[in-house]
Amino acid sequence: MNANVQPDGGAGEWPERVAAVRRELTEHGPPRRPDGAPDFATVTLPDRDGDQVRDLLVQEGAGTVVEIGLAYAGSALAIGEALSRTGSPNPRHVVIDPFQYTAYDGAGWELLCSAGLDGIAELVTEPSQRFLARLADAGFTADAAFVDGSHHFHNVFVDLHFLGEIVRPGGIVLLDDVWWPSVGAAVRYFETHLGWRAVPGALAGGTTDPADGRPRTGAYRLPDPRPTPDFREFRPFC
Numbered sequence: 754m755n756a757n758v759q760p761d762g763g764a765g766e767w768p769e770r771v772a773a774v775r776r777e778l779t780e781h782g783p784p785r786r787p788d789g790a791p792d793f794a795t796v797t798l799p800d801r802d803g804d805q806v807r808d809l810l811v812q813e814g815a816g817t818v819v820e821i822g823l824a825y826a827g828s829a830l831a832i833g834e835a836l837s838r839t840g841s842p843n844p845r846h847v848v849i850d851p852f853q854y855t856a857y858d859g860a861g862w863e864l865l866c867s868a869g870l871d872g873i874a875e876l877v878t879e880p881s882q883r884f885l886a887r888l889a890d891a892g893f894t895a896d897a898a899f900v901d902g903s904h905h906f907h908n909v910f911v912d913l914h915f916l917g918e919i920v921r922p923g924g925i926v927l928l929d930d931v932w933w934p935s936v937g938a939a940v941r942y943f944e945t946h947l948g949w950r951a952v953p954g955a956l957a958g959g960t961t962d963p964a965d966g967r968p969r970t971g972a973y974r975l976p977d978p979r980p981t982p983d984f985r986e987f988r989p990f991c
């Protein structure tokens with residue numbers, strides 16, 4: 754598939770079509786919110802942060818992205834827009850969310866389909882902590898990952914552990930909600946012990962905590978080559 758042509762062969766550019774679906778979601782919310790489903794504004798990555806994520810992935814020339822946490826597809830559309838713009842000959846977007854049909858009635862996946870992204874995306878409806886292990890075993894490689902699934906420390910830690918195997922050395926891992934201690938602590942282990950480094954200036958135009966200026970999102974570059982730490986040199990990381 755030519756990444757810059759609308760996949761259905763219709764008039765117009767594919768990236769514009771993705772951007773239009775994103776805009777519609779930002780301005781009017783999802784097409785439906787099933788009874789008891791989480792609030793759109795609460796769970797969705799803010800639009801300006803989505804723009805930052807899109808721009809960074811385009812700058813990186815990412816062709817394959819693994820994403821955890823679909824919900825109403827706010828971040829997924831930003832990632833899809835990036836993949837439609839990078840010009841990769843074979844863009845791929847693996848999206849993992851066990852609750853897309855049980856909690857969101859498939860609304861996020863429908864939005865990806867309406868943007869013509871279903872040709873490059875696949876939805877996996879099982880917990881990322883289980884699926885990523887199999888993806889790593891299969892030798893799957895990604896250029897980048899976006900993490901916004903379970904926010905429990907142990908789950909984020911497991912996600913990052915497997916993403917450290919799946920994302921290629923020198924690739925990047927982006928996280929939403931690093932301002933939460935559970936998420937921030939998990940990523941600090943990988944910075945302290947496994948050589949992950951915050952990408953300077955990345956996502957700098959995104960949302961910050963009004964109280965102390967801490968950024969909401971984070972971007973980390975994986976070391977190349979992957980280090981093998983010595984367990985005897987363990988240091989407290991948070």
Ligand SMILES: C[S@@+](CC[C@H](N)C(=O)[O-])C[C@H]1O[C@@H](n2cnc3c(N)ncnc32)[C@H](O)[C@@H]1O
Binds near residue numbers: 822824828852853
């Ligand atoms: C904050 S929302 C994601 C919002 C989305 N990134 C956006 O910008 O629209 C968190 C999502 O993570 C999903 N989730 C929760 N536990 C998960 C798990 N163990 N594995 C993968 N996804 C999970 C939830 O179903 C929910 O859709």
